[in-house]
Amino acid sequence: MVKAFSMSEVSTQERIKAAAAKVFTMKGLEGARMQDIADEANINKAMLHYYFKNKQQLFQVIFEEKATKVFSALDLFVHGELSFHQRISKFVESQISIFSEFPTLPLFVLMEVRKNPALLEATFRNIPLQIKRSEFQSLVENEISVGNIRKVDPQELLLNIIALCVYPIIAEPIFRFLSDMDEIEYRSFINRRKDTITALITNDLFIKK
Amino acid sequence: MVKAFSMSEVSTQERIKAAAAKVFTMKGLEGARMQDIADEANINKAMLHYYFKNKQQLFQVIFEEKATKVFSALDLFVHGELSFHQRISKFVESQISIFSEFPTLPLFVLMEVRKNPALLEATFRNIPLQIKRSEFQSLVENEISVGNIRKVDPQELLLNIIALCVYPIIAEPIFRFLSDMDEIEYRSFINRRKDTITALITNDLFIKK
DNA sequence: CTTTTGCCTAACCATTTGGTTAAATCATCT
DNA sequence: AGATGATTTAACCAAATGGTTAGGCAAAAG
Numbered sequence: 392m393v394k395a396f397s398m399s400e401v402s403t404q405e406r407i408k409a410a411a412a413k414v415f416t417m418k419g420l421e422g423a424r425m426q427d428i429a430d431e432a433n434i435n436k437a438m439l440h441y442y443f444k445n446k447q448q449l450f451q452v453i454f455e456e457k458a459t460k461v462f463s464a465l466d467l468f469v470h471g472e473l474s475f476h477q478r479i480s481k482f483v484e485s486q487i488s489i490f491s492e493f494p495t496l497p498l499f500v501l502m503e504v505r506k507n508p509a510l511l512e513a514t515f516r517n518i519p520l521q522i523k524r525s526e527f528q529s530l531v532e533n534e535i536s537v538g539n540i541r542k543v544d545p546q547e548l549l550l551n552i553i554a555l556c557v558y559p560i561i562a563e564p565i566f567r568f569l570s571d572m573d574e575i576e577y578r579s580f581i582n583r584r585k586d587t588i589t590a591l592i593t594n595d596l597f598i599k600k
Numbered sequence: 601m602v603k604a605f606s607m608s609e610v611s612t613q614e615r616i617k618a619a620a621a622k623v624f625t626m627k628g629l630e631g632a633r634m635q636d637i638a639d640e641a642n643i644n645k646a647m648l649h650y651y652f653k654n655k656q657q658l659f660q661v662i663f664e665e666k667a668t669k670v671f672s673a674l675d676l677f678v679h680g681e682l683s684f685h686q687r688i689s690k691f692v693e694s695q696i697s698i699f700s701e702f703p704t705l706p707l708f709v710l711m712e713v714r715k716n717p718a719l720l721e722a723t724f725r726n727i728p729l730q731i732k733r734s735e736f737q738s739l740v741e742n743e744i745s746v747g748n749i750r751k752v753d754p755q756e757l758l759l760n761i762i763a764l765c766v767y768p769i770i771a772e773p774i775f776r777f778l779s780d781m782d783e784i785e786y787r788s789f790i791n792r793r794k795d796t797i798t799a800l801i802t803n804d805l806f807i808k809k
Numbered sequence: 810c811t812t813t814t815g816c817c818t819a820a821c822c823a824t825t826t827g828g829t830t831a832a833a834t835c836a837t838c839t
Numbered sequence: 840a841g842a843t844g845a846t847t848t849a850a851c852c853a854a855a856t857g858g859t860t861a862g863g864c865a866a867a868a869g
Contacts, residue, residue: 403816418715421631425857435818440858495714502711504773505704506627511777524778546779546789547796550768558763564713568720569733570755580755587756595800612846634827644848649828 404442406432412453416495419502420450454503455514461500462520464489469526475534476597479552480589486556487585491578498561524549540596548596555588613651615641621662625704628711629659663712664723670709671729673698678735684743685806688761689798695765696794700787707770733758749805757805764797 410432414423425446429436443449468482490497504510531545559566559581567577619641623632634655638645652658677691699706713719740754768775768790776786 419628419631419711422628422715424855426855436857437819437859438817441816446857498707498711498714501770501774502628502707505707505770506631508773508777511773515777520778521780546775547793550771550775551764551800553771554763554767555760558767559759561710561714562759562762564717564720565710566755566759568717568724569729571730584756591760591800591804595803633825635825645827646829646849647847650846655827 403432403434403438406434407439407442407449408453408456411449412457415450415453416457416493416499419499420446420506423450451513454500454510457496458500458510458514459518460489460493461496462518462523465523465527469523469530475530475539476593478530479592479596480585483552483556483589483592484585486553487560487581487588490557490560491581494560494563497557501561538598541598543596548592552588552592555584555591559584612641612643612647615643616648616651616658617662617665620658621666624659624662625666625702625708628708629655629715632659660722663709663719666705667709667719667723668727669698669702670705671727671732674732674736678732678739684739684748685802687739688801688805689794692761692765692798692801693794695762696769696790696797699766699769700790703769703772706766710770747807750807752805757801761797761801764793764800768793 407428410428411423414428414431418424418427423446425439426436428449429439432438439449443452464482464486467485468478471478471481473481527549528545531540531543531548534540535542563577566572567574572580616637619637620632623637623640627633627636632655634648635645637658638648641647648658652661673691673695676694677687680687680690682690736758737754740749740752740757743749744751772786775781776783781789
């Protein structure tokens, strides 16, 4: 049969996924209640099990989707014809844009992986995450050998950039509390960081001529 | 009556707190099972309710303790008679030392606050967290006016330092997976960062003479 | 029109889980 | 030793929660 989009315009399955994503990322696997997901999606709880085998499987689907998104910015760094400086600036920019739009993503992925490290294996069995990392590494090593940037540990460079981009997002509630910023102010604070992060990293990296 | 330390050498209440800290920080409030905590402490489940009103209250006690520890390094920055450079280096060092020893702390606090922002108000009602921040701010502003460091947003500086220290700890599982390091290698990787983080920050900050 | 098929709902079920209770121990004081 | 009060245990309970089922309904197929 063909799916009926009659009144909701978006399929029930998609509504479930959207609702599950919202609840799982906010509450975590154990904190999420199937009833909450059903309510959020405005459907009967039984429909969850009609479209997905059980809570675990629904979670796995959402986790894979979100984890992929979390690492998606890395593609931007590795691909395309850009200077190394541009790669960094594009990477920072896209990373901050993605996580500004979905602020719950990084903490969700980080926490679930901490609770259950086996998720990593299961999720990235097929996705070539390590490949991307070694491409990144080659790019960095090439820049070093060419004398464009100083000698650095590529792992550390990657970690530093991601840390500077991601941490402000995951620590938003605490930093807002600490510095009495409202949501608008904090958004703009984070947005300004697109430039300052890039500057901090590149000033440290590029050899002055 | 006086407490009996007969065979365990450490009071039941302390055993419960240690067990609860372990389980809560690993699994989160909802993921933690009272039975798991009891098992971890090798006591009867009813004892949890003998010493603590309920799960919420036990959680609150643990959370307050851990949250306080998370922010404890900030004291080191603000107090004592040190140069600004030394303050930064001491801060980075103590931050990394603390979180290397208790790697689950930051993610735990960050996640629980995200799930329930009211925790912040409840926990830091009495602890002068904002005071510390404004002391930090004054220190930075003074260094700027003296011409020792370039003009920076103190909030951003604090955020950058913490990000660079904390993120490697909370992302350990993912980065270990990504870079195929074992635990020993990763510990040493993080330890080396005590110097590189300080260098990155201070090179950006101090005005070359 | 009738049948089939996919979609959906209300009611229900089994298990897990936080929490309680009554009775048993154990240590201390008299 | 016996009384007293703190500590501990096993058994139990009610509510919450993930999951199931029998049946209803609407639209396409015949």
